[in-house]
Structure formats: C-alpha cells, structure tokens
Amino acid sequence: MNRIFFRFFMLVMLSITAATFVIYFTMSRLFGDPLEDIARRQASAQIFLIEQYVDAAPTDEWLTRLNRAREVSDTRYDLVTLARARTFLPATSLGALERGEVVLDVGNKSFYRRVDLTGERYIGSDDEVIHARNLPIDIGLALQMEAVRYVIVALALLAPIALWSRAHWQGLQTLSRVADEFGAGKLSARARMRSSRSIYPLAERIDLMADRIEQLLVSQKNLLHSVSHELRTPIARLEFALELLHDRADDPALRARIAAMEGDVTELNSLVNELLGMARLDSEQALPMQSVDLGVLLRTVESGLPPGAQRLALDCPDGLGRVKADPRLLKRALSNLLRNAQKYAAQDIRLSARSDGSRITIAVEDDGPGIPEDERERIFEPFYRLDRSRDRATGGFGLGLSIARKAVLLHGGTLAVEASPLGGARFVVTLPQG
Template sequence: MNRIFFRFFVLVMLSITAATFVIYFAFSRLFGDPLEDIARRQAAAQIFLLEQYVDQAPADEWLARLNNVRVVSNVRYDLIPLAEARTALPAGRRAQLDRGELVLDPASRSFYRRVDLEGERYIGSHEEVLRAQNLPVDIGQALKMEALRYVIVAVALLVPIALWSRSHWQGLQSLSRVADEFGSGRLSARSQMKPSASIYPLAERINHMADRIEDLLEAQKSLLHSVSHELRTPIARLEFGMELLDARAKDPDLSKRIAAMEGDLRELNSLVNELLDMSKLDSTRQLQAAPGALAELLHECTGMLPPSPHALDCALADDLGEFAMDRRLLARAVCNLLRNAQKYAHGRILLSAARVDGGAVEITVDDDGPGIPPDEREKIFDSFYRLDRSRDRATGGFGLGLSIARKAVALHGGSLHAEGSPLGGARFVITLPA
C-alpha cells in the first residue's frame, strides 16, 4: 500500500520539476532569458549612467564623461577592439553587438556595447567596444530566489495533494486489513467506513462480496456436514444387513458378492469420514496447539501405518526439539503423506526432518515410485483430484488425503508442496515456521 503512494509522490515531484524546466525554457524562448533580465535589473544603475550621462554628452566630451564615471564607480570600464569583444561573446550574441545593442554576460558580471557605429565619438570609435566589468550582479542570489519561488509553488501543490491522498491511504489501509482478516479465515470481517469517505462505494462492494462469499461457504459447509452425517445412518444399516445376510448365505458365489458389497460400504464409509474431516478443517479457526516433541510425533506416525511390503526409513535430526502443534492434525497430515507414498512406492520410503535457515522445520516424505509430472504438482492438492483415474481401491483413493494434509499444515502456519525426489519418485515437503 505504501508503494502506491510513494510512486504517486515521486510522480508529482517529477511532474513539478518537469513543469519548472518547461516554464523556464518557454519563457526564455518567448521573452528572453529570465536570468539575464534579473542581471539587467541589478546592473540598472551602471546602464543608466552609460545611456543617460555618458551617451548624452557632445562628441568631444564623451571620453571625458566616461573618465568621470570611472573615477566615481567601482565598475571597471575598458575600451577594447571589436574583434576581441566578438571573441569573448557566444555566437548568438555577436549579432546584437554588431547592431550596437548592450549585451550582458551575467556569468562574467560584465556587459559589452559598441562605442558607436559611425565613428562619430572619436577617430576609430566604430571599431572599439566599451566593456564594463565587476558589475553588481549576483546570479547565485537570483537562482536562490527562483528556486525558492518554485519550492513555494511545489509545497502549495503538495500539501493539498498530501491531505487528499492521506484519506485515500487510510481507507485503503482499512480495506487491506479487512482483506487480510477475511483471507485468514475470519469471514465476519467487514469494513466500517463513513459514507463521506472517498472510497466508501468500493468498501460497500467489498462488504457485499464478503457477505455473499460467507453465505456460500457456510451453506457449502452446512450441506457437506449434514449430508455426511445423514449418510452414516443408512450406511450403518446396510452394514448390519450385510452381516446378517452373510451369516445366512450358503452359496459361495453369493458370499463373494456380499464381501465385495461390504468392501464398497467400507469405502463409502471412509469417504464420509474424509468429507467430515474436510468440513472440520474448513470450519477450524484456531488450533488446539500445545508444545510437543516433533521427533516423537513422527515416530508415532510410522507406527500408525498399515502393514506394507515397502521399506520405511527414518532420518530425523537430533535438534528438532519441541514444537507448538495440534498433534492430531499434524499427525494426520504426515500419515496421509506416508500412506500416499505406500500406494505408489516401488520398494522404498524415506521420512526425514531437519532444521533449516531461520529455525524452521522441514519434514520430507520421499518414495521411489513413478513420481509426479511438474505440471501436476499443484493440482494434486485440489479436492477429489487424482493422477490415477482408476477406481481401484489399491491406488485410487478419493483424492482428499493430500488436500486434508495441506489444510492441516496451513493451520499450523506452514506450507506443503511436491517436487522430484532423489529416490526417483515424488517428494512431499512440509515446512513449519520456527
């Protein structure tokens, strides 16, 4: 948020600076150099003496009056050849000198003017130039005055812009906080803004959007939770009926079919349990966190796995220490990853954990299975998404285990992602903050 207003401030300052240069060059082109005009006003007394006293003298008294001015003035007056004066001036000023105009040079604090054009003052005066040096010209002060003028203009523009921007900034900060709270799971977060605020219409639209999202999510959770609970009753009745039917069945083929149906019921029951777990995770706002030994929890997870022909190795660092965690949720996440590895591994699974930079903990589950294509590594965490489209119970699953694992890790403030494993298969990495 601060970046927006910093860029706006920089843009305004650059615009003011650019406008300053444009004004200066426009005025220079149309009305002459402003600095020269200031210098001419500062040297007005010397120019007045030359034009109104020295030049008004008869031809035979012109040099005498010039000498009188030399005596009483601190300015140094010299007569120099026309060629020397032309050399001292830039090319753009030589035409003015040739026309007999007074040419100021503020940088050297001097001015030049031909004595006359016809040689009437004295013999050879048309080839000489009067140069006045050490004029009381202070360009530095003039520049300071111009700079102060533009600073005052800039401040006069920036103060109202800053006051106007401040209200926008405060409103956007308020909306940003609401968005952060809403994104963190507090769906009741709303923006409380006065109708007179400049971004009040935007805040109202965001509030309406938040209301709609909250209603939809609550309806979805309620439907999922209610349907899952309602499904448990007929499933329980079916299981009971299947057991009675199996006890009375004498035909071996019928017993096999009943066994297959019981397997389908167990699968359906597992799906309902998974959906209920998803619903609980979505509605969870705070963890039941308590300090616990992370290494002990990971060892417990390996003991909770079903029997498997694959070799399971553990490489846990000694400095894992204690961690504030919800043991049930974190164990569920790790167990889901280990069960997923059991499904796809060819022969080896590796569970490892270690401290990384900043004191965070990194838990990895590797397998030597077929791996996961790079473009699928984010999609597998979506609910009901499976790489293996088969419904076979050995590999199919429901596509909820990885989604539940990521939600459980996210509630701990951590992250879960997939990458390639050094064993040749897939690697799942859980990162828990310090």
Template sequence: MNRIFFRFFMLVMLSITAATFVIYFAMSRLFGDPLDDIARRQAAAQIFLLEQYVDKAPTDEWLERLNKVREVSGVKLDLIPLTQARSRLDAAQLGALDSGAVVLDADTKAFYRRVDLTGHKYIGSEADVIHAQDLPIDVGLALEMEAVRYVIVALALLIPIAMWSRSHWNGLQALSKVADDFGAGDLSARAHMRPSASIYPLAERIDHMAARIEGLLDAQRNLVHSVSHELRTPIARLEFALELLRGAAGDPALEGRIAAMEGDLQELNALVGELLSMTRLDSPQALQLETFDLAAALAGCRDALDPAGPVPSFGPLVGLGEATADRRLLARAIGNVMRNAQKYAQGRVELGARRLADGSIEIVVDDDGPGIPAEEREKIFEPFYRLDRSRDRATGGFGLGLSIAQKAVTLHGGTIAVAESPLGGARFVITLPAAQA
C-alpha cells in the first residue's frame, strides 16, 4: 500500500510540474515571453523618459535632453552605430529594431532603440542607436515570485489531496489488518468503519464476505465435530454387542467374522479420532507453546513408530538446540510423515535435521519406496487423497495423516514440501521458522 500512495504522490507532483511548463510555453507562444514582459515592466521608467521626454523635444533640443537624462539617471545611455547594434541582436529582434521599437536584452540588462528612421533628429541620426545599459532589471526576483505562485498553487492542490488520501490510507490500513487477522485464523475480524468513511462500501462488502465465510466454516466444523461425536455412540454400542456375541459364540467361523468386525470398528474409531483432530487444527488457538529439546522430541517420534516396520536411522542431530512450539502437535506432524515413509519404504527410512544460517530448522525424512510423482506432490496433502487406493487398503490409512501434518506445520508458521529422495523414494522437508526454532 505504501507503493500505491507513493506512486500517486509522484504522479501528482509530475502533473503539477508538467502543467507549469505547459503554461509557460503556451503563454510564450500566445502572448510573448513572460520574462521579457517582466523585464520591460522593470525598465518602464527609463523607456518612459526616452519616449515621453527625450523624443518629445524639438529637433534641435533632442541631444540636449538626452544629455540631461544621462546626467540624472543611473542608467548608462550611449549612442552606437546601427551596424554594431545589428551584430548583437538575433533575427526576431532585428525586425523590432528596424521598426523603431525598443528591443530589450534582459540577460545583459540593456535595451536598444534607433534614434529615428528618417534622420530628422540630427545629421546621421538614422544610422545611430540608443544603447541603454545597467537597467534595473532583476529577472531572478521575478522568477522567485513566479515560483512562489506555483508553489502556492501546488500546495492548494496537494493539501486537499493529502487530506483525502489520508482517509483512504487509514481505511485501507484497517482493511489490510482485517485481511491479515482473518488469514491468520481470526474469523471474527471485521473493519467496523463509519458510513461516512470514503471506502465504507468496500469495507461493508468485505465484512459481509468475512461473516459469510465464518458462518460456513463454523457450520462445517460443527457438522464434522457433531457427526464425529454422534458416531462414537453407535461405535461403543457395537463394541459392547460384539463382546457379548464373542462370549456366546463357539463357531470358529463366527469368531473370525467377529474379529473382522472388530477390526472394522477399530478402523472407524480411528477415523473419527482423525476427523476430530482435523477440526481442532482449524484454529490458531489450538497451539499450546512450550520450549523443549528438539533432538529428544525427534527421538520420541521414532520410538513411537511401529516396531514391525523399518526403523528410521538418524542423521546428524547436533546443534539443534531448543524449539518453542506445541510439542504434541509438532510430534504428531513429524510422526505422521515418518509413519507414511515407514509404510511405503522397501526397508530404509532416514531422519535428519539441521539448523540453518537464519536460525530456522529443517527436518528431512527420506525413504526408499516407490516415490511420489511430481504432478501428485501437492495433492497428497488434501484430506482423503490417496495415490493408490488398493495399496492403502492393504497398508491401512485414511488419507488424513499428511493433511494433519501440513495443518500442524502451517499453524507453526512453517512449510512442508515433497521432493525426490536420494534413496530413490520420497523426501519430505519440514521447515520451521526461526521464531519457532
């Protein structure tokens, strides 16, 4: 947002600057150079003496009056040959000089004017030019005055624009905070702007959208939570009935069916537990932070694995130090990833961890299984997604373990990614930011 307002400010300033130059050139083209007009006004007294006092003298008194003016004036007045004057002027000024007009040269603080065009003043007067020097011309002051005028105009434009932009800035900052809080899991975040605010219509729509999303997510969470709890009751009844049936049964075939039914119930019970875990991970309030030794936590994750599968070998875990996180959730995430690797590995699983230069922690789990195709690596974190359903039926699982792992890592501000392992299978990389590590 800073970039937006900076660009807007620069656009306004460039527009004012461009307008200044356009006005200057337009006035110059239509009405002549404004600087020349300013210089002519500053030299108006000397031009007035020449035109109204010296030129009004009778023919035989013209030079006498000119000398009187030279004595009392601080301006230096000389008579120079017409050819010399022509050599100092450009084409446009020559035309004005030949017509008998006063030609100003603001740069040298001087003006030129022919004595007369017909030689009536004195003999050879048509070949002489009056050259006035040291005129009281100060174009710099005039430029400063013009600059002050433009600055006042610029301020008159910028101050209302700044006040208008400030209200937009505050409103957008409030909306940005709402978006950040909402994205962080605070579904109750709202803008709550006054109807008089400039972006109130946008804030109102965002609030309505947030309320709708909060309602949908709450409904979904409540539905999953309620269904999961409701399923627990018939599951418990079925378990009790199967225990009674097992006590009354004597047929080996019936006992086999009862054992299979008990396995299905255990699977259903585990599924309900996973669904409840998923609903608890939808809120940042699920985190219960504590400080613990990360190497010991990783060792605990390994010890909790199925001893019948490949036992993960540890890479170097030196220098990991302590981590501040929810130990239970983090162990759940790492354990799910390691169980997934153990499930599909041919016989080798490796666990490694290291502290990076920026203070973050990288945890890597490798296996020598079949690996995960590149086009499927993002989908495996979706709930209930399975690469090979027939294999999952043989190995167990509901397709929720990696989804739970991703939610737990994301709650800690970290990331989990899949790549190809040097062992030939899949490599899972969990990165925890320095704030958690």
C-alpha cells in the first residue's frame, strides 16, 4: 500500500518538474529568455548610460562622453572590432548585433553594441563595437528567486494532494485489513466507512460482497451439517435392518447380496463422517494449539496405520524438535497422506522428517504410478480423483487429501506434491517450528 502512494508522490513531483521545464522553454520561445530579461533589468543603468548619455552627444563629443562614463562607472567600456565581437557571440545573437541592438552575454556579465551603423561618429565607427564588462548581473540570485517561486507553487499543489491522498491511503489501509481478516476466516470483518469518505462507494460494495459471501458460506455449512446429521438416522436404520436380514437369510446368494449392501451402507457412513470432518475444518477459527514432540507424533501415526502389503520406512532423526499444533488434527492429516500412499504404492512407502531450525519438513513418498504435473493441484480439490474408473476399494471419496491440506493450512504450513525418487508421488508438509 505504501508503495502505491510513494509512486503517486514521485509521479506528482516528476510532473511538477516537467511542467517547470515546459513553462520555461515555452516562455523562452514566445517571449525570450526570462534569465536574459532579468539580466537586462540588472544592467539597465549601464545600458541607459550608453543609450541616453553617450549616444546623445554630438558627433565630435561622442568619444569624450564615453571616456567620462568610463571614469564614473565601475563597468569597463572597451572598443573592439566588429569581427572580434562576432567571435564571442552565438550565431543566434549576431542578427541583433548587426541591427545595432544591445546584446547581452549573461555568462560573462557583459554586453555588446555597435558604435555606429553608418560611420558618422568618427572614421571607422561603423566597424567597431562597445564591449561593456563587469556588469552588476547576479543570475544566481535570480535563479534562487525562480526556484523559490516554483517551490511555493509545488507546495501549494502538494498540500491539498497530500491531504486528499492521506484520506485515500487510510481508507485503502482499512480495506486491506478487512480483506486480510476476511481471507483468514473472520467472515464478520467489514469496513463500515462513513458515506463522506472518498472511497465509500468501493467500501460499500466490498461490504455487500462480504455479506453475500458470508451468507453463502454459512448456508453451505448449515446445509452440510444438516444433511450429514440427517443421513445418520436412516443409515443406522439400514445397518440394523441389514444385520437382521443377514442373520435370517438362508440362501448364500442372498447373504452375499446383503453383505454387498452392508458395504454400501458402510461406505455411505464413511462419506458422511468425511463430510462432517470437512465442515468442521471450514468452521475452525482458532485451533487448540499445544507444544507437540514431532518425533513421538510421527511414530504414533505410523503405529496407528492399518496393516498393508507395502513396506513402511520411517526416517525420523532423534531431537527433531517440537511444533505448535492440534495433535488430533495433525495426526489426521498425516494419516490421510499415509493411507493415500498405501492405496497406490507398489512395495515401498517412506515417511521422513527434517528440521532446519525454523521450519520442519515432513515427506510421505511411495513407489506408485505418481501424479501428472498438470494434476498436482487439482488432487487437493474435494471429490476429485485422478482415475474415475477406480472402485471404492482404491479410489476413496476424494476427500482425504483435501482434508489434509486444510488441516496443514490451519497450522500455518503448506502441503504440496512432487515427484518422488522412489518413482511415485512425494507429498511435502512444511510446518513452522516452535
């Protein structure tokens, strides 16, 4: 946010600077160089002395009056040839010199003016130029005055812009805070700005959007809870009825059919439990954190895993450290990753953990078919499965990985998948150590 207003401030300053140069060059082009006008005003007494005193003398007294001006003035007046004067002046000033005008050399604090255009003052006067030096020209002071003038103008512009920007900045800071809180799960976060604020229309729309999102999420959670809980009752009835039928059935084919129905009911019951677990994770605001020895927790997860045909290798060094976690939820996440590895591993599964002092990395790897790179994010979506043809024995419901990622995110960590050196998939959990 600060970067936005810093860039805006720099843009305003650059615009004012550019405007200053544009004004200067435009005025120079239309009305002449402003610095030369200032210098001409500062040298006006010397110019007046030449034009109104020396030039007003009769022809035979012109040099006499010029010598008197030399005596009473600190300015030095010399006569130089026209050809020499041309070498000192830029090409743009030569025309004015030829016309007999006073031509200023601001940098050298001097001016040039032809003595006579027709040669009437004395012999050769049409080929000579008055060179006045040591004029009381102080461009530095003039530049300071111009700089002060432009600074005052800039401040006059920047003051209201700063006040206007400050109000915007405060409003945007409020919206940024609301967005952070809302994204962190605090669905009641709102801007609630006064209608007089400059960004009130934007804040009002964001609040309306947040209201709508909150209503949709609450409705979704309520629906999920209601449906899941309501399903438990008919599922329990079905289980009881199927158990009675199974005990009374004499036909082996009927018993097999009832057993298949019982499997379907068990699957439905597991799905309801998974949905309730998802709903609970979505509604979690703050976990009951406690300091957990990660090595002990990983061994507990390993021992609680159902037996399988694959070999499970645990690579967990002693003194791995502790993490702030909800043990139940973190165990659930790691158990889901291991169960997923059991489904697809051919022979080997590896559970490893490492610490770099600030973060702990836990990896679950298998030697199964792996996961295509373009599918590695989608597998964490609820109900998404790579192979739609898998049956329930291997495919599951597509909720285990989604639950695992949500649980890890609630602990301030990350869960990603990559290729494993074993040949299959490698799920990497990263948690802050503490």
